[in-house]
Structures are given as C-alpha cells and as structure tokens.
Amino acid sequence: xxxxxxxxxxxxxxxxxxxxxxxxxxxxxxxxxxxxxxxxxxxxxxxxxxxxxxxxxxxxxxxxxxxxxxxxxxxxxxxxxxxxxxxxxxxxxxxxxxxxxxxxxxxxxxxxxxxxxxxxxxxxxxxxxxxxxxxxxxxxxxxxxxxxxxxxxxxxxxxxxxxxxxxxxxxxxxxxxxxxxxxxxxxxxxxxxxxxxxxxxxxxxxxxxxxxxxxxxxxxxxxxxxxxxxxxxxxxxxx
Numbered sequence: 747x748x749x750x751x752x753x754x755x756x757x758x759x760x761x762x763x764x765x766x767x768x769x770x771x772x773x774x775x776x777x778x779x780x781x782x783x784x785x786x787x788x789x790x791x792x793x794x795x796x797x798x799x800x801x802x803x804x805x806x807x808x809x810x811x812x813x814x815x816x817x818x819x820x821x822x823x824x825x826x827x828x829x830x831x832x833x834x835x836x837x838x839x840x841x842x843x844x845x846x847x848x849x850x851x852x853x854x855x856x857x858x859x860x861x862x863x864x865x866x867x868x869x870x871x872x873x874x875x876x877x878x879x880x881x882x883x884x885x886x887x888x889x890x891x892x893x894x895x896x897x898x899x900x901x902x903x904x905x906x907x908x909x910x911x912x913x914x915x916x917x918x919x920x921x922x923x924x925x926x927x928x929x930x931x932x933x934x935x936x937x938x939x940x941x942x943x944x945x946x947x948x949x950x951x952x953x954x955x956x957x958x959x960x961x962x963x964x965x966x967x968x969x970x971x972x973x974x975x976x977x978x979x980x981x982x983x984x985x
Contacts, residue, residue, distance in 0.1 A: 752806075752809070755809050755813070756797065756798055756801045756802075756809070757794075757798075758818065759797055759801065759809070759812055759813070759816070759818075760793065760794035760795075760796075760797035760798055761794065762816055762818065763775060763776075763793055763794075763797055763816075764792060764793035764794045764797070767793065768793070769787045769790075769793055769796065770787075772793045772796060772797065773785055773796065776796075776797070776800045776801075779804075779808050779811055779812055779815075780800060780804060780808065783800050785799070785800065807835075830887055830888065830890075830891040831869060831884045831887050831888045831891075832884075833867065833869060834867060834869065834888070834891060838972075838973060838976045839865065839866070839867035839973055839976075839977075840865055840866045840867065840893055840894070840960075840966075840969055840970050840973035840974075841866075841867055841869070841888075841891060841892050841893045841894070842861060842866050842867070842868040842869065842892065842893065842894040842895070842896055843868075843869050843888050843889060843892040843894070843895050843896070843912070843916070844857060844858060844868050844869060844870050844896045844898065845895065845896065845897045845898065845909055845912045845913065845916075846870070846897075846898040846900070846903075846909070847898075847900055847902055847903055847906055847909065848872055849900075849902075850898060850900045850928075851870065851872040851873060853898060853900070853928070854870045854872075854873075854898055855870050855873050856949045857896070857898070857949050857952065857953070858870045858873070859949075860949040860950055860952075860953045861953050861956070863953070864953055864956070864957055864974065865970070865973040865974035865976070865977040866894070866956075866970075866973070868896070869888045869892070871884075871885050871888070885912075889912065889915045889916070889919070890919075892916075892921060893921070893922070893966060893969055893970075894921065894922050894923075894924065894960065894966060895912075895913075895916035895921045895922065895923045895924070896923075896924050896925075896926060896956075897909070897912075897913060897923065897924075897925045897926065897932065897936070898926050898928055899925060899926060899927050899928055899929070899930045899931065899932055899941065900928045900929050900930060901929040901930050902930070903930050904930060904933045904934075910934065913934065913935065913936060914935070917935045917936065920965070921965075922959075922960070922963050922965045922966045923936055923939065924942065924956060924959060925939065925941035925942065926941065926942050926944060926952065927941040927942065927943045927944060928944040942955055942956075957970075
C-alpha cells in the first residue's frame with residue numbers, strides 16, 4: 747500500500763473514532779484490534795492523535811479489519827486489497843483467482859491443486875471460503891488482491907451473471923487474464939484474446955502452459971518469478 751493511502755486511512759479512522767467515542771472508548775476499540783496497546787489520556791491532545799500514535803506501525807490487515815468493523819464504505823476497496831481472503835494471508839505466494847461455474851468446482855479445485863506445485867496459490871470460491879464467512883465479501887477481497895485471473899469456460903459459463911461480473915472486474919482492474927476453453931468460447935471483453943484449449947489435456951499439462959505465459963507478461967513475470975523462487979527455497983532438499 748502507498749504511504750499516502752495508509753496516511754489517508756489512519757486519518758479517516760482517527761476522525762471516525764473521535765466522532766463516535768471519547769478517549770476511554772476509543773482506547774478500548776483500539777485494544778480490541780491491538781491487544782498490547784496501552785495509552786494514558788494525558789499523553790495525547792485528543793482522540794485523533796491517540797489513533798495516529800496507535801496505528802503508525804499497525805499491520806495493513808489490522809487497518810482493514812477496523813475499516814470493516816466501522817463500516818467505512820468509502821474505504822471498502824482499500825480494505826479488500828489490504829485484507830485478502832484467509833488463504834492468501836501469505837503474501838509471498840502468487841495469487842490466482844479461478845472463475846468457474848459452481849457445477850464445475852471439481853475441475854477448478856483440480857487445477858488449483860496442480861498450480862500449487864508451480865508456486866501459485868489459486869482461490870476457488872466454493873472450496874476456499876469458510877462457511878462462517880460472508881462469501882460475497884471474501885470473493886470481493888480475492889478479486890481485489892488477485893494477480894492472475896483464470897476463467898474456466900465450460901458450457902453455460904457465458905450465461906452466468908456471477909462469472910461475467912468476475913470477468914468484468916478483472917478487465918477493469920487490468921489483471922492478467924488466461925481463459926481456458928472447455929466446451930465454450932470466451933465471450934465479451936475477453937473474446938479477442940486467444941484462449942487455451944483444454945482438448946484432452948490434463949490439469950498438469952494446462953499448468954505447464956500457464957507458467958510461460960506468466961513469465962512473458964510484464965504484469966506478472968517479476969512477481970511470479972519471485973514466488974516460484976520462494977517456493978523452491980522452502981522445499982526440503984532431496985536426500
């Protein structure tokens with residue numbers, strides 16, 4: 747996150763808390779997210795200064811949780827981008843969103859499992875959202891923080907409102923898009939791009955085709971190479 751964005755968030759949180767709470771209640775709110783934080787009222791001019799002091803070194807995820815808790819809708823986009831879904835808490839892994847029909851979740855899950863071997867952490871909505879979490883919020887967070895969008899075009903995909911919204915989000919965000927033709931041609935904004943044809947290929951073969959595409963694109967090559975190198979360094983050396 748840019749420094750200017752972070753300062754804007756901290757200032758907004760300070761203003762919101764100073765309007766809602768007195769010093770004691772603002773301190774209690776901050777401790778709910780930063781348990782170790784302690785402050786005395788005589789050390790600060792007002793609540794805004796207290797908040798700025800408390801959040802100077804706070805993790806981005808903490809800021810996102812506060813934004814959500816206070817319901818600051820104007821900062822919803824920033825909140826989603828700095829607080830990714832749970833499976834993407836490890837920021838070192840390259841992040842891919844796999845768009846698919848719910849009926850085809852097994853195909854999406856299979857591709858996700860194979861891509862893990864290539865240093866790619868793939869988000870599959872029907873598998874990677876905990877039942878207790880609001881699924882739409884988690885999907886929005888995944889879309890905000892994804893680095894690659896993979897669409898699985900099985901028959902009926904083009905008629906899915908949700909799938910088309912996901913594609914539209916990826917196009918507007920300028921995310922690298924890889925379409926996988928599995929019975930249906932890509933339509934709309936991404937129809938002009940050549941799609942990978944499944945044919946008789948296995949998930950492993952598709953993953954092999956995806957990797958060079960990431961390394962050849964300026965939007966993904968650096969981040970993907972770093973993610974792949976990080977995975978290799980974490981692997982246990984052969985005996």
